[in-house]
Amino acid sequence: MTALLETPPQAEDRRTSAPSRPQRTLARILDALLTGAGKVVAIAVLLAVWEVAPKLGLVDSTFLPPFSTVLESWWDLALSGKLLDNTWASLVRSLSGFGLAVAAAVPLGLLIGWYKPVATLLSPLLEVFRNTAALALLPVFVLLLGIGETSKIAIVFYACTWPILLNTISAVRTVDPTLLRLARSMDLSGFRLFQKVILPSSVPTVFTGIRLAGALSILVLVAAEMVGAKAGLGYLINASQYNFAIPQMYAGIITLSAIGVLFNQVLVALERRFTSWRVPVGA
Amino acid sequence: MSAHIAFRGVSKRFEVKVRGSRQHTEFTAVDGIDLDVGRGEFVVLVGPSGCGKSTLLDLLGGLTAPSEGEILLDGRPITGPGLDRGTVFQQYALLPWRTAQGNVEFGLEATGVPRRRRAERAREFLDLVGLTGFEDRHPHQLSGGMRQRVAIARSLAYDPQVLLMDEPFAALDAQTRESLQDELLRIWQRTGKTVVFITHSIDEAVHLGQRVVVLTSRPGRVKEVVPIDLGDRTRQDDLRSSTEFARYRHRIWDLLHDEVSRAQLQEKEVVGA
Numbered sequence: 001m002t003a004l005l006e007t008p009p010q011a012e013d014r015r016t017s018a019p020s021r022p023q024r025t026l027a028r029i030l031d032a033l034l035t036g037a038g039k040v041v042a043i044a045v046l047l048a049v050w051e052v053a054p055k056l057g058l059v060d061s062t063f064l065p066p067f068s069t070v071l072e073s074w075w076d077l078a079l080s081g082k083l084l085d086n087t088w089a090s091l092v093r094s095l096s097g098f099g100l101a102v103a104a105a106v107p108l109g110l111l112i113g114w115y116k117p118v119a120t121l122l123s124p125l126l127e128v129f130r131n132t133a134a135l136a137l138l139p140v141f142v143l144l145l146g147i148g149e150t151s152k153i154a155i156v157f158y159a160c161t162w163p164i165l166l167n168t169i170s171a172v173r174t175v176d177p178t179l180l181r182l183a184r185s186m187d188l189s190g191f192r193l194f195q196k197v198i199l200p201s202s203v204p205t206v207f208t209g210i211r212l213a214g215a216l217s218i219l220v221l222v223a224a225e226m227v228g229a230k231a232g233l234g235y236l237i238n239a240s241q242y243n244f245a246i247p248q249m250y251a252g253i254i255t256l257s258a259i260g261v262l263f264n265q266v267l268v269a270l271e272r273r274f275t276s277w278r279v280p281v282g283a
Numbered sequence: 284m285s286a287h288i289a290f291r292g293v294s295k296r297f298e299v300k301v302r303g304s305r306q307h308t309e310f311t312a313v314d315g316i317d318l319d320v321g322r323g324e325f326v327v328l329v330g331p332s333g334c335g336k337s338t339l340l341d342l343l344g345g346l347t348a349p350s351e352g353e354i355l356l357d358g359r360p361i362t363g364p365g366l367d368r369g370t371v372f373q374q375y376a377l378l379p380w381r382t383a384q385g386n387v388e389f390g391l392e393a394t395g396v397p398r399r400r401r402a403e404r405a406r407e408f409l410d411l412v413g414l415t416g417f418e419d420r421h422p423h424q425l426s427g428g429m430r431q432r433v434a435i436a437r438s439l440a441y442d443p444q445v446l447l448m449d450e451p452f453a454a455l456d457a458q459t460r461e462s463l464q465d466e467l468l469r470i471w472q473r474t475g476k477t478v479v480f481i482t483h484s485i486d487e488a489v490h491l492g493q494r495v496v497v498l499t500s501r502p503g504r505v506k507e508v509v510p511i512d513l514g515d516r517t518r519q520d521d522l523r524s525s526t527e528f529a530r531y532r533h534r535i536w537d538l539l540h541d542e543v544s545r546a547q548l549q550e551k552e553v554v555g556a
């Protein structure tokens with residue numbers, strides 16, 4: 001019995017007796033290499049098919065030029081500076097819209113989630129707006145704000161706001177009730193409760209919203225640029241198609257997806273950083 | 284022995300909606316409870332499910348107010364929650380984003396202990412519950428038993444006079460449970476806290492309580508208070524197999540048996556209605 005009392009953790013839990021540190025690190029590196037290799041292989045296969053299929057005449061190479069041709073055209077675009085200009089234009093728009101949405105929707109969502117009356121008051125409105133696709137409102141934005149930067153940033157802002165807002169509201173609303181009971185039993189003030197319980201426990205759900213918004217910011221912007229713009233990747237893609245510069249169009253598309261992947265990776269990394277307590281690392 | 288906690292004719296009624304209509308009826312959860320708990324005493328409440336044990340603990344914690352009567356703590360009526368009482372929940376209620384250390388400090392932050400002292404004190408109490416070396420683990424990296432130890436350390440760290448425990452070990456396996464029971468007794472003896480403990484397990488009640496309060500089925504009233512005299516329990520290894528222990532167990536089982544069957548009958552009536 002005394003032995004049991006003196007070493008209770010070990011007696012209770014096997015999970016804690018994990019392999020020694022160096023061994024674990026090695027396993028983790030191997031694991032990462034393997035998954036990394038898996039991803040590389042998948043992409044390599046896709047590119048190989050893309051390269052070979054037009055050359056073998058499986059698809060019309062006018063409409064789907066081989067990857068190498070697209071790459072050449074991408075290089076030309078990059079050298080001429082056109083690629084950078086257009087990418088820059090798009091990035092500024094989508095990051096501004098996205099950033100503004102984060103800055104506005106997170107505090108607003110916290111407020112709405114926290115004050116029940118505000119939530120009750122606003123929920124029908126939220127319901128309506130959330131179910132109105134941002135792209136359907138594109139003409140309205142153009143009408144009101146013209147086809148300049150303002151309308152582009154505004155529509156990205158609009159589209160990004162909803163996932164962040166709704167996730168933040170639900171994050172506040174779904175805080176573990178036993179934690180609320182704990183706080184109440186300790187007679188915590190409203191402010192402390194918010195700061196020490198509600199805010200930290202909301203972080204993961206809020207981040208889910210932010211990640212969704214990140215993807216949306218690019219999607220919506222490209223659509224907007226296709227409709228009316230003089231610069232931007234959406235414009236580049238659309239104009240290339242119009243001028244029948246097909247390799248250049250694909251060059252624009254791959255740039256766009258690369259940016260999308262990169263942006264998402266950054267957000268995922270941030271999310272991991274802030275919610276490391278939630279998911280067991282490596283599990 | 285002056286009463287540390289005194290229930291004086293305490294009743295709690297809830298308003299409940301009648302199904303299919305707008306009317307409310309009153310539902311009596313506990314009725315006319317009179318009970319004194321001495322300073323430093325370990326009292327266990329047992330009773331059939333739904334008899335109002337948790338309700339009593341909520342009242343004691345100041346989370347709800349009695350419909351009738353009053354509860355005195357050191358002679359003063361309880362008007363709300365406070366740090367003079369610490370609650371240990373069945374579901375641990377640990378903050379998942381904080382480490383074991385951080386969770387214990389959470390309790391201390393509410394009391395205004397300076398930062399430097401907090402870390403020190405948290406380590407002290409983690410040590411008291413046998414978790415030295417696990418300070419930097421997050422709750423998801425701890426077993427159920429360890430989590431409950433952290434929760435106990437948290438409640439003890441801000442030094443309440445009374446510890447309220449609502450089936451704290453119910454979710455644990457038998458072995459962990461027994462070792463935590465012994466641990467709790469040891470801590471109780473060391474710290475001299477008043478403990479009010481709820482359980483469904485008769486063994487646990489006999490093993491821990493200086494007195495076991497048996498409640499009737501709904502509405503909860505005090506049916507009988509059984510004093511348990513087993514000497515110093517932390518000194519005895521096979522306490523649970525002694526004849527004394529068996530006698531107490533049987534006594535409480537008898538008292539509970541009628542109430543449990545009555546409670547089940549009530550439930551059937553409610554379902555049938």
Ligand SMILES: Nc1ncnc2c1ncn2[C@@H]1O[C@H](COP(=O)(O)OP(=O)(O)OP(=O)(O)O)[C@@H](O)[C@H]1O
Nearest residue numbers: 297298299310312331332333334335336337338339
């Ligand atoms: N807020 C509430 N509103 C309405 N009825 C309630 C409320 N809280 C508890 N009750 C009722 O009061 C009765 C006593 O509940 P309580 O949770 O105290 O029982 P208990 O003895 O702790 O049961 P168990 O052993 O199952 O935990 C139950 O019938 C329950 O339905």
Ligand SMILES: [Mg+2]
Nearest residue numbers: 336337338449
């Ligand atoms: Mg209960």
